[in-house]
Amino acid sequence: MGQALCRKTHGPSPVISGLLEGGARVIIKLMKITDDYSGKLEIWAREGTAARMPRIANLPSFSCRRFNSYAELHAWKQALLDELLKRGGAQWTK
């Protein structure tokens, strides 16, 4: 490297840049701070407010189901998701 590396932490994502011998510039993009999963968890934990999430708008219809075991429940849920996939996947509400 012809110059000391320079780290920028502002902007959309931090980068390391420097000049190679001969003058070519190299730029290495680093992981954004927001990609720190533990950091995200801490923000969400401290904030503690419910985020609005989308709903599946095209869920296949079904009538009431009563279950006697988790095996039955999971098998039914998997079948429902398989049916949704057959129909082209989930369409989400905004």
Added chain:
Amino acid sequence: MDEVIRRFNERGVRYLVIGGQAIRLEGCPRFSMDWDVYIPSRDAANMELINQVLGDELDMPLIPMGPRGENFVQTYQTRWGILQFHLTGPGLPPFDEAERRAIMHTTEDGVPVRCLAGLDLLESKKQANRPSDLGDIEFLEKKKSLGLL
């Protein structure tokens, strides 16, 4: 689902939101396709009240759990989404105990909703021990470590 919660609150239904929606109400932005609701397993009057409150939305009435745990989960598709009533579940404390420790959250539209306490929720997730629960456990452990559960 706010409409259901509002009706439950107004009519004094005994319920506790558990599962993925309870995690979301704790602050974790997490998708769940249904609302899991814990109710006392053999409180016939409470079940009758739920049947009245939800009326035609239920195509079959909610019924008490059988002596060998039959019907321990009952699932309905309503115009507001999927409602899944749990009459028992792994790691869930007895309903009366869970009800005493319950906490109130508010939905994103400001409706108060009674939920399983954070520590009970964490325990139930640990007991269920499904791969899909690992993220929830991590989130709740973080809240616990910050003294926020």
